[in-house]
Amino acid sequence: MLTLYGTANSRAFRCLWMLEELGCQYEHVPVDFAGGSRKADYLRLNPNGRVPCLVDGELVLFESLAINLYLARRAASPLWPNTVADEARMLQWTLWGTNELDALLGSLNRQRRLPAGQRDTKLIETATEALTAPMRVLDAQLASSSCLTGAEFSLADLNLASVVATALAARYDLAPFVHTSAWFGRCLDRPAAKRTIAMALAAAQRWTDGRSQRNDG
Ligand SMILES: N[C@@H](CCC(=O)N[C@@H](CS)C(=O)NCC(=O)O)C(=O)O
Incomplete structure (x- = not known):
C-alpha cells in the first residue's frame, strides 16, 4: 500500500x-x-x-x-513520455520548475500568508520581478505547443502545472502570460486535478478554522 x-x-x-x-x-x-x-x-x-x-x-x-x-x-x-527524447524534455521541465519557479513562488506564498502589516513588500516586489523572465520562457514554449512535450498531457505538464499552481495561493498574476494561463486552465480542468484541488481547498479551510479557534482560545 x-x-x-x-x-x-x-x-x-x-x-x-x-x-x-x-x-x-x-x-x-x-x-x-x-x-x-x-x-x-x-x-x-x-x-x-x-x-x-x-x-x-x-x-x-x-x-x-x-x-x-x-x-x-x-x-x-x-503520462510517462514514450520516447527517450520526450523523457529528457519531461525531466528538463520538471527540473526547470523546481530551479526557476518553485523558490520564488514559495517565498511569495509565505509572504501572502502573513498578516498584511507583516509582509516584506520589497521581497514581494523582487520575487515578482524575478519571475517575469522564466515565465516568458514558459509562455514562449506554450505558444507553439499545447502541452510541454507535444500535443498530449504528460508528466512534464503535471509536474510543472503543480509548481505553477502555487501562483494561485501566492496571488501571482498569470494573466499576462496568455499561453501559460490557457495551458494551466486545461491542466486544472482534468478530473484528477479537480479532485485534488477540492482536497487542497478543504485542507486550507481546516487550517483557517483552526487558526481562528486558536486565536479565540
Ligand atoms: N523540495 C521539497 C520542498 C518541501 C517543502 O518545503 N514543503 C513545505 C510545505 S509546502 C514544508 O514542509 N515546510 C515545513 C518547513 O519547512 O518547516 C519538495 O518539493 O518536496
Whole structure:
C-alpha cells in the first residue's frame, strides 16, 4: 500500500494529483507543515522536516517531484513520455520548475500568508520581478505547443502545472502570460486535478478554522 504524507495544501498537492491521475489505492496522512512535519515520528521518515513524503513498503521517498517520477514509472503510467527524447524534455521541465519557479513562488506564498502589516513588500516586489523572465520562457514554449512535450498531457505538464499552481495561493498574476494561463486552465480542468484541488481547498479551510479557534482560545 502506498502512503502519502502531507496536507493537500502543501507541495503534497503535486503527489496527490499524480496519485489521483493514476487512480491507484493509497492512504493519505495529512501531516501539516506547522509543527506536524517536525514531530519525531515524521522526522524518522523525512529528516528534512518537510512534506510530502511517500512510503511504499521498504521505500521511503522525499522530494515531491521525485515522488511523482517514481509513481509514474512504478505504475507504467501513460503520462510517462514514450520516447527517450520526450523523457529528457519531461525531466528538463520538471527540473526547470523546481530551479526557476518553485523558490520564488514559495517565498511569495509565505509572504501572502502573513498578516498584511507583516509582509516584506520589497521581497514581494523582487520575487515578482524575478519571475517575469522564466515565465516568458514558459509562455514562449506554450505558444507553439499545447502541452510541454507535444500535443498530449504528460508528466512534464503535471509536474510543472503543480509548481505553477502555487501562483494561485501566492496571488501571482498569470494573466499576462496568455499561453501559460490557457495551458494551466486545461491542466486544472482534468478530473484528477479537480479532485485534488477540492482536497487542497478543504485542507486550507481546516487550517483557517483552526487558526481562528486558536486565536479565540
Ligand atoms: N523540495 C521539497 C520542498 C518541501 C517543502 O518545503 N514543503 C513545505 C510545505 S509546502 C514544508 O514542509 N515546510 C515545513 C518547513 O519547512 O518547516 C519538495 O518539493 O518536496
